Amino acid sequence: MPRMSGDPEQARRLRSVPPDAATPPNADELLPRVARGDEAAFAALYDAVAGRVLGLARRVVRDPAQAEEVTQEVMVEVWRTAGRFDAGRGSASAWVLTMAHRRAVDRVRSEQAHTNRASRVSASETHVPYDEVVEDVTARLEREQVRRCLGRLTPVQREAVTLAYYGGHTYREVAEKLRTPLPTVKTRMRDGLIRMRDCLGIEMEGRA
């Protein structure tokens, strides 16, 4: 397990996280501890979510070095603002990934201001490659569920959702690409996500 130089107390706390725990502590348990300044919990949270943060950042910004920068920024921001996390409004991993997606998209859009958009557009047009397979069985099942649920959307819903999420496009850009009116794209995005939500069985407590 990598350790930080300097502070032996810190290193001790970092090592106190079991590196091969059978069930890694989940993000929802860790984040409140991170909010209290628990660095070991932060290291464990990093291990629990950074793979998805980095993967998402790579998918959206399409540049490995920049994706790493995004990941570092996001994780430090998670550390800094952990106290703002409100479990009543969603899961810890969704909170982190929302931050990551926003940050990645911001990066793409600011870059877009001075580079040619065309190459990125055509790159994302070649579609979302679903080919990275990871060994973890639970994670794989979850991903299969996501794919299965994505597969239940209409083609336009799916295109709209994936172009926006993986491609970092605004709904205006999506409308242009799909040659679909703006209000329709907005509706398709929402309808598609509602269908996915129901397929994944996601429900807030207290929803009527």
Next chain:
Amino acid sequence: MNADVHTLAGAYVLDAVDDLERAAFERHLAECEPCRVEVAELGETVSRLADDTVVEATPPGLRERTLAQAARTPQLRVSAAGATDRRHAGRWRQLTVAAAAAVLLAGGASAVTWTVSNDRISDEQASSDQARQIAAVLDAPDARVFERQLQPGGAATVVISRDRDRGVVLLRDLPTPGPGRIYELWLIRDAEPARSVGRLAEGVRGSTTVIGPVAQAGTFGVSNEPVGGSVAPTRIVGTVELS
């Protein structure tokens, strides 16, 4: 409230909106419980899409750098009681004045109530004289909002206060004006020559501009002109009736 606002929840959780729309929708969220629930659920849904991008191992250097940086970064202290307030404060702080203007749009095109207080604006742009002028217009009890899609693409939003005799114009997503050309802003009153009230810099495709006096103006217009502007509009790309 414009019924269309609610449908933005999908685009919002996908980050497929621009900063203005995000600000407007977050304003709406503060007032709309069904949308808050929907955003929470769809946000959860969307984050599952990241399951499919996971990388097995992040580079060890990245882990080390991140943990080290966190260790020297002070945490934001949020008391349990103040959590909600501060979260909203943080969100508001991200608003630019232009975004705040867009917040008004959520209220529709009739007379509006300006709800973002000046100190929130000053957070962002305290030193800016223009920010104060914008706030004065948005703050006016008689402020009205008009919005039009423009012919060649893009949109114009005009907020007018006859009392203050000033307006705020937001232009966005206009097509590139072309080499050696700019966009120029005009106020038009029946049977009088159009009066130039602003010019964008060369190549600029969007702006937030304070215009005035507006008391007598019936129509706002945008035109495409050579650099330096024209005495009268030559290629009008869009007009907004101010009544």
